[in-house]
Amino acid sequence: MKLCTICTVYYCPVREKGGFAPGALENLQPTKSLRHLIFTDHKEWDLNHIQRGHTILRLRPDRVACHDATATMAILQFISAGIPRVAVPTTVHSDHLMVSEKGADLDMSRALGEHAEVYDFLSSASKKYGIGFWKPGSGIIHTVIFENYAMPGGLLIGTDSHSPNAGGLGMMGIGVGGADAVDAMSGMPWELVTPKIVGVRLTGHLSGWTSTKDIICNLAGILTVSGGKGRVIEFFGPGCETLGATAMATICNMSAEIGSTSCIFPYSDAMGRYLRATQREQSVNVSNKSKAALLTADEGSESYYDDVIELDLSSLEPHVNGPYTPDLSHPISQLKDTVTQKDWPLELSHAMMGSCTNSSFEDLEKTRQIVAQARTAGFPKFKTPFMVSPGSEQIRATAEANGILQELRDAGALVLSSSCGPCVGSWDRKDVDVRGKEKNSVISSYNRNFVGRHDSNPATHSFVTSPELVTAFAYAGRLDFNPLTDSIIPDKGSPNSIRFSPPVGQELPSRFETGLDTFQEPSPEGNLSTVTISPDSDRLQLLQPFNPWKVGCTQNMELLIKVKGKCTTDHISPAGPWYKYRGHLENISNNMLTTATNAFIDDSRMLGHTRNPLTYGIQVVPEVARDLKQHQIHWCIVGDYNYGEGSSREHAALEPRYLGGVAIIARSFARIHETNLKKQGMLPLTFNDPADYDLIREGDKITLIGVEDDDFQPGSQVAMQVKPREGDSWEATLNHSYHAGQIPWLRAGSALNHIKATLLS
């Protein structure tokens, strides 16, 4: 794609030839945004010496977006930086906190009561600092961005890992932590290691039951959850032209499940159609003018890509991925055999359709078609409880106006509010014994299925697939079903049976309804509104700066826990009931690593427990961390591969820092989490020889050599001395990925401390 080959950002003045001229875009008026564009400033660089995978880019995003579960901490950090107003168009989206249980209206009333303090804080802080605020019920961050702000060639950073969703409109969306967002909101350049680029060449076209969800479910199986790390996934080839904009967004959205930096499609007619349908004609005009020069794929120059994957859409099968990881990919023809061999519960306890991933008009319409077929065949109701989460107020109103939601309700569906709900664990689930860890299976058109993701129940086996398959499974009620080959077995006494036909997609509605006005405009400059936080609040707490680096803090560190296996940010800082403490660092720190597996405790009922090195008793991890902090004993964590994968939540980095942690030593890190750790003043290190992980024993004391001022330089190595409780000490080599600009964060105690010092100097 003719995005800047250097920085992967389209609106880049270094590509003056063919690039959008500064000023040309000033006429663009995204429907509900500040008219403000900031260009990248790379002119200081010698472009010939920028290397993918190495060079640190200093970028200036066009937009910043945060959701309510990350915005509280991002804004608290912004407040503590002492800056009067955001320097980049920024929006806050009230989508994660609302708990799903009884349906849209009742759940909304509950949310307005339960979260009033947080919504008030977000609303007043947005007013004060010039941020657009999308109130509860507006929709899910990525859908609202897509409907209102995404534009071909733009660069967005969002404090949510599924921000690549904007790639369905040719905008580079990148998931970041709140501290990264604060950099951009403060007017500082935002840093990123120049990503490598994986080209995915699409040929053929989808047919039958195969949908765009299957493209990304299949890719997840090929690349695994860490295969996209440090890479942008860029689609090209004739198959791209066959896909609608929202269908491409589904793929980009779920690219987060392979750990990629971002994912993007070249500008296409379908993007133009979507932009027009959502009242963004000017964006179409500008994009069409620049299409050939800038927004098309680099076909024929495949050496441009670091890797190329070929995907023939015509031979692609529908996929169902899971449980417990989105890269456990099953072509539908193999699912039945696999589920009968495994100990997975066959009966489906819930089916969920929608979310930011799959609630487009096309998705909803396909779901409706399956429901209509079932009704006609004499199956008026779903067999499995079925929930629908519209992605936004706009798509909810549109689906309502087209009769889709009523048809789904008639079939027994519970229509939830336009928010994240069960997708992110905001689900007050009553149909299974969550506390008792009742084993069950659910199927959804969401994107992520890590342990406990939807309902905090580690025994919920979650599978992700396309909306049409979810709907067909909701009539079958069982996992060992294949809608391509199987008929639904009739209930006792019923004369009917049905073999579904694949639904036919309808890319766009005849028109989009706007629905209720749920947007609070960014206030004009000079707004004098105040933001107050009660000192008694258990939801919000002003941040105190972390202490600067203390020489000698890595001597004789206690090992808090050695984490075994997958450890996502959901394991480090679980969601669900903990969401309410996202603005209160002290309180949320009580969840740290409470669902992680301790390598020294071989008991699945003891997740999140560790031995207290002071008392030798077994306690939950945060209690032990607090105890060590109180005794002013520094500690570290040892992690496995891809530590911190999944969501971008920076609480997973803030909590260990707050509780007195110094270093996380892992076999490898997920990109966003590694940066988050650095930003909060934690020291992420990786084993030079991953086998050294196996040698770490319970009770080891760890000393790091080579981390003080002069020794610690970009590319330098760190020596780890391990003193076991019994036996001889041993030594291993560790690596770090700090570049010169990041080392001051470590010394200052956090990136924010460093920014503040820089702004004051």
Ligand code: F3S
């Ligand atoms: Fe929300 Fe789930 Fe999307 S948590 S932002 S609906 S991935």
